[in-house]
Amino acid sequence: MSTATRTYRGSSLEEILPRIRAELGPDAVITRRREGLTGGVGGFFQKQFVEVEAHAGAPRFEAIDDSDAVPDSFRSTVDSPQSTERAPAIEKILEQAAPFADQLSTALERTAPAPGTAMAPLVAGRRAPAEAREIVEDLVEAGLHPVLAEGVVTETVSHVLPFSPHSSLERLVRETLARRIPVQSTWTRQGRTIGFVGPGGSGKTLCTARLAATYATGSDLPVICLTLRPRDGGAELKSLLHPYGVPVHPVDDPGEARARIAGAREHALIVIDTPTVSPAEPAEHDRLAADLEAIGVYEIHLTLPATVGAHAADDVLRGFADLGVSRIVLTHADETGHVGPAVGLAIRSGRPFSYISSGTSVDGGLLPVNPHALASIIVA
């Protein structure tokens, strides 16, 4: 039998030892054992491997050397007291293969440092907690893009967990995600001029009514409500706002709109409902863009239904971006818990969320976005 040294690599000793015994026989000599991490994404979620060097034949135990160059991601665990603990499967193998077992025992003892002389690990640091993988899967399940999900959990494990080692990982991931969600619901000036744009049925008219009603009942600012070229002459918006005493002014062009709001911009809440423009009708789209610019609408909020998938969310923003969209209103939020695509869009695009809309009543259906509440929809 050859005494050439062979290297065996597997995910555990239990997996490797039977192979060694089968190939090198019961007299096989273990000359080296080490453990490390391999693969993974960005140095994270790597798989653990065990590597054993062995040769067949008479005992020829050689110096154990773990000091040679190893990859950065390698983490030697031979200094760890646990490294000599054996799983039941190993114990079973040991019982069944006496000479081999003796050599293995010797090898394991020789690879473990004497008490009090532990080697420094080659790379210090903890492993990612096992539940990290499950949380990534939960985030993806909630509709977050896998790269974003992995990034949020990686950031939490590497940079947040060290400061709160006793906190639940889920809670910390939720906080990390919340910190990444851009939010801006107010304007530094006292007066605001706001327009809602978005796909058909996404909630433009209801958001206009809700914002106008909220300010009319609770703010010290006067409210001016316009609706640009409404198909129904403004009937729907008028009926929604009638109980709040807010008049609705249908306008056909920017000149008419400017005349309505002249002198009020600095001290009023001016809110404008816009008509749906189809991407299939670029002339209408360009006309709306030109009108919003001519009126001087400083804040253009895109009404984005929470029910959109990732691709559709991208398409919606791309389709409306040139209208000057600066905020995103998350609408129809009561209809799904699957808000990942919309949240991912805000994070990726840097467009902040302003409001979140749910239900169909005017009262209380529109609230400034709280990023922590939004994150908790994704990480329960």
Ligand SMILES: Nc1nc2c(ncn2[C@@H]2O[C@H](COP(=O)(O)OP(=O)(O)OP(=O)(O)O)[C@@H](O)[C@H]2O)c(=O)[nH]1
């Ligand atoms: N459940 C729920 N329904 C909503 C929400 N927002 C709007 N709706 C309903 O969705 C429908 C369309 O809402 P609108 O506000 O008219 O949408 P729009 O964007 O103005 O629609 P068009 O002007 O026709 O393009 C109405 O029946 C609303 O009551 C919401 O947040 N949740």
Ligand SMILES: [Mg+2]
């Ligand atoms: Mg409408």
